[in-house]
Amino acid sequence: MPFRHRAVKLGAAIALATSALVTPSADASNPIVTSYYTADPAPLVVGNTLYIYAGRDEAAPGGNNFLMREWRVLSSTDAASWTDHGAKANIGTFKWAGADAWASEVEPRNGRYYWYTSVNGNGAGWMDIGVAVGDSPLGPFTDAKGGPLVSDSTPNSSGLNIDPTVFTDDDGQAYLYWGGYWGVRAAKLKPNMIELDGPVVTPTGLTDYWEAPWMFKRNGLYYMIYAANDTNGCVTSSSYACQRYATATSPLGPWRHRGVVLGQVSSTTNHAGVVQFNGQWYMVYHNANAPGGGNFRRSVAVDLLNFNADGTMQRVTQTTTGPPPNPGTGTGPGTNLAPSATRSTSFVSAWENLAAINNGGVPANSADRGNLAYGNWPERGTQWVEYTWPSSRSINKVATYWFDDGQGIDLPASCQVQYWNGTSYVPVPGQSGCGVAGNTFNTTTFTAVTTTRLRLSITSAPDHSTGVLEWQAFQA
Structure with a gap:
């Protein structure tokens, strides 16, 4: 079903316009x-x-x-x-x-x-x-x-x-x-x-x-x-x-x-x-x-x-640039395959939501809960989130927007992209640096892999847990 949303008579000479220059x-x-x-x-x-x-x-x-x-x-x-x-x-x-x-x-x-x-x-x-x-x-x-x-x-x-x-x-x-x-x-x-x-x-x-x-x-x-x-x-x-x-x-x-x-x-x-x-x-x-x-x-x-965690609406910032492109789940090279994946994780906090990682949100910053947030507090060390598709996908890039609530969840110490090779999870080949910067998408490129399962392994900073606002995976 489609989503919602939300001075003088000219006479019969004005007809319905059924075609126009596009x-x-x-x-x-x-x-x-x-x-x-x-x-x-x-x-x-x-x-x-x-x-x-x-x-x-x-x-x-x-x-x-x-x-x-x-x-x-x-x-x-x-x-x-x-x-x-x-x-x-x-x-x-x-x-x-x-x-x-x-x-x-x-x-x-x-x-x-x-x-x-x-x-x-x-x-x-x-x-x-x-x-x-x-x-x-x-x-x-x-x-x-x-x-x-x-x-x-x-x-x-x-x-x-x-x-x-x-x-x-x-x-x-x-x-x-x-x-x-x-x-x-x-x-x-x-x-x-x-x-x-x-x-x-x-x-x-x-x-x-x-x-x-x-x-x-x-x-x-x-x-x-x-x-x-x-x-x-x-x-x-x-x-x-x-x-x-x-x-x-x-x-x-x-x-x-x-x-x-x-x-x-x-x-x-x-x-x-x-x-x-x-x-x-x-x-x-x-x-x-x-x-x-x-x-x-x-x-x-x-x-x-954007919305706050309690459902209230954040005041809209009026811009001259408009929003960044949000292509969703199309087809062909460069398509974000994440929205079509089934997500799983090693652990998610009871008050956070794993759905955040592939719901297509565009965070305003790393503390933005307006489109949900995934976090694994109080777990420490290495945790993971994972995508599974019903058939193989060719993937050569991911982009990660980290969650940082300024409390127990902090930016990670490191991360690694892995894929399922049919037997076990192994690092993707030719992986560029897995960035851990806040308030931005961190892009990681690698030699294209064909797989049904992709994993993001996340290692926390000392005495902190980690979280993700959005994790994108792009078709090669």
Whole structure:
């Protein structure tokens, strides 16, 4: 199942764009595209591809209002370089609508992809929520309903019906959250994904909610991020916004406010989504940092998101470089084979997790537990972690990110890469130095070996134990 995430009518002359020039970006950087302006990003992972659905800002330089007429799609296989697939829906997709292609999100269900949008209706209401549907993440998308899913006529609707976020729980029940002007709303969706299933409710506990909800689930806990514009630790001026977050033990709350996860950005609006891709969590948001950018000429950025051991979210560091490439488990030379391996160890502490070593995390530093941590306290001396594959693999390089908790687990004194030769474990041939530096990946190269089992033997410093945050093994 795919992972989640999270101003005038132009008339029928605007048609759905079903094809576009596909242009891969050359280098990883933030914003991720600067040839035009993008806003309100919504990430979605399907297979080995991360998609971002975003509105396009078209306001002229110096403009003081939003001009948004289409939604575009970008994709990446490593969360660092991006391919532009062009516009895949626009306000002409909804014949009943008027204008304003505002925030949207795509949710998969039963092999189809439902694109929930904020669009200006022709009726009395200012903004409505429409739904388009396609058979692939790139469409083509067509109107799924022929009218709004939510409008001002919906009982208990928001003061501004914008910013839909849809979350499907493990039991298959889908939930819709939306709303602006402090008016957050929620409702269940029917299995057809285009009708509400029961009353609209007003969630509680989303402290200082303003707009832009995004919902996801991690380790059995529900998370909601949202834009707030208070000056109580959020922003310096209420003209701007931050991203606060809350958690709950059920999809409809009640919610418990937990703090700020993304601070003030360079645009007045702050709209974000969260997604896990190749084992690493990411925050996708917009700012005004592209050349010529501004409050109505925004651009999408992507940065790493990490969690603390207790499940709280670490505040996102906004960068101009973006995240490092995270190719995951592809095929061919240079592919990281670790995520496809079965892991084992000589010993793991009861409070640590062996899953850390090949879950695809990108640690911020050696003390970062945001994507779990493996440690073998209180064992001393030599311990090991091991990968096993169901059939032989050709491997010529590993990279190790050591765990150092500043207490009983310290950087190792030494290490050695070994492989199973069919009879016993022996050192890999031509092994370069097995590095033990902190706060970085230590790369070890060697003459390619063909094996079903690879082992990292780790010898501790005196009176300490050892640990690993990530151990990568690369196909020759």
